[in-house]
Amino acid sequence: MERKKIVTYKEARVYLDNVSKYGSVLGLDTIRNLLHELGDPQDTLSFIHIAGTNGKGSVLAYLSSIFSAAGYRTGHYISPTVMGYLERIQIDGRWISEDVFAELVEEVQRAVARMEAEGKQSPTVFEIETAIAFLYFKRMHCDLVVLETGLGGALDATNIVSNVKAAVFTSISRDHMGVLGNTLEEIAANKAGIIKPDCMVISSAQEPEVHEVIKKCAEEKGCSLIFTEPEKIQIEKETYRGQTFSYKGTEALSIRLAGRHQLLNAITAWEAARAFGIPEDVIRQGLYKAEWIGRFTTICEEPLFLVDGAHNADAAKRLRESLETYFPGKRLICIMGVFRDKEYEEIAKIMLPLAKQVYTVNLPDTERTLPAGGLKQTLDELKAKEGLFVQVQAAGAVETAVELAAADAGKEDIILAFGSLSYLGEVIRCAENILGERGGSENDRSGEN
Incomplete structure (x- = not known):
């Protein structure tokens, strides 16, 4: 069967959607083969590589903003996205354009066809997206x-x-048990x-067993190592709109992301x-300019x-802490959607x-997805067991849930959508249409660099 040439963004998305049906596989052999077919674009680039359980996206946002402010032409690659598919590939805050994306998908599709003709394993959709990102970042220097x-x-x-110039670790907790490992130490070792040998290693403060794993690995590879010191944070001002704090004698550092956990992410980036060697005034500017939609936004x-993307127990604890800090005693109306393979019972x-x-x-x-009816059943069982006075309704469609929550909410009430990043973009669009108002950040960031 003759391969169909990809010309438009729509055709590119159809191709990737078809590839995504085959699932995902951990391992480096296939991505190595694919990138070699494409001329190994990653070998021309320098990286800050971030791993962790929670906070990766926020630290990425802070660091991207800081290095852009410092004059670096800074690419960033994330997954999942909130506001749109192309959000995953950006340079200095601007999304890759649809036309350029389609061109690169066509280039990668040709490479995949050559691999398949040679009997090699076909790449997963994540491997293809990763290759596209590297090609783009190379093209844009x-x-x-x-x-x-x-x-x-x-x-x-x-x-x-x-x-890799620096390996950066956000907080590591039990995550994807059985896939990454069966103990916290095994998960930490995987992350x-x-x-890489001789790179800098910077880590958020960790549980003792995680601390030791990172320390040992850094020592074995001849790396310098820095752990953050949260006890040296002094909060000067905090609201649900942002925070000002000092750290290690640097005063009046401001971020526009709320939640105590964001202070931990900010000092990791700092x-x-x-x-x-980034100057203090540039770090200050970059921290303040950083935006990250879907994190207590x-x-x-x-x-x-x-809206908040809390999708595991650790993130849910931090979300609860933020709500109790900023809105004690307020009536809370929730919209909740979860994946069935996540720890949704613990979140609940x-x-x-x-x-x-x-x-x-x-x-x-x-x-x-865990169907709305199935999630309702879980919540009903929990409220009966715990004796909670909360009403639960299966809305099904996101738009329906936003309409119901908006109709139910008084001026002093709080509406919160949480449980997964994957549907928050739809929540935001529905809220804009139904409530006719939007705070936060500008959405339309696409455009060729």
Whole structure:
């Protein structure tokens, strides 16, 4: 069968959607073969590689903003996205354009066809997307690429890179048990697989067993090592709109991301930027300019409407802490959607006691979503067991849930959508249409660099 040439963005997305049906496989052999077919574009680039359980995207946002402010042509590659598919590949905050994306998908598709003709394993969709990102960053002559792992570290497709200037670790907790490892130490060892010989290693403060794993790996590979010191944070001001703090004698550092955990992410980026020798005033500017939609983001003010991608127990604990810090005693109306392969029961145990009303929804990924009815059943069983006074309704469609929550909310109430990043973009678009107001950041960032 003759291969169909990809010309348009729509055709590119159709091709990738078809590839995605074959699932994902951990390992580096296939991505290595694919990139070799494409001339190994990653070998011309320099990287900051980020791994961890929670906070990877936020630290990536801070570092991308800091290095752009420092004059570096800075690429960044993330997954999953919130506002749009092309959000995953950016340079200095601007998304790759549809036309350029289609061109690169066609180039990669030709390489995949050559691999298949030689009897080699076909790449997964994540491997193809990773290759597209590297081709784009090479084409655009990026000085530095801030790269986030997809799953784990050692065998993640992003770990094919070798010219790593710094390996950065956000908080590591139990995540993808059985895939990355069966203990916290095994999971940490998997993620520590991104450490390359002689690179700088910067880590958030970790549990003792994780600390030791990272320390040992860094020592074995001859790397310098810095751990953050959260006890040296002094909060000067905090609201749900942002925070000002000092760290290690540097005063009045401001970020526009709310939540105490964001201070931990910010100091991780601060330590990494300092290790690169970035001037203090540039670090300050970059931290303040950093944006990261879907992390305790305000999208409307009346009623106050927040979205947060908390999709595991650790993230749910941090979300609850933020709600109790900024909105004690407020009536909380929740919209909740989860993947069935996530620890949604643990998330529910943490979040349900704060809520007065919950609307459950189906996620866009119909293969992985826990149906709204199934999630409602889980929440009903939990509220009966715990004696909670909360109403739960299966809304199904995201738009329906937003309409119901908006109709239910008084001026002093809080609406919160959480449980997965994958549907928050749809929540934001529905809220804009239904409530006619939007806070936060500009959405339309696409355009060729």
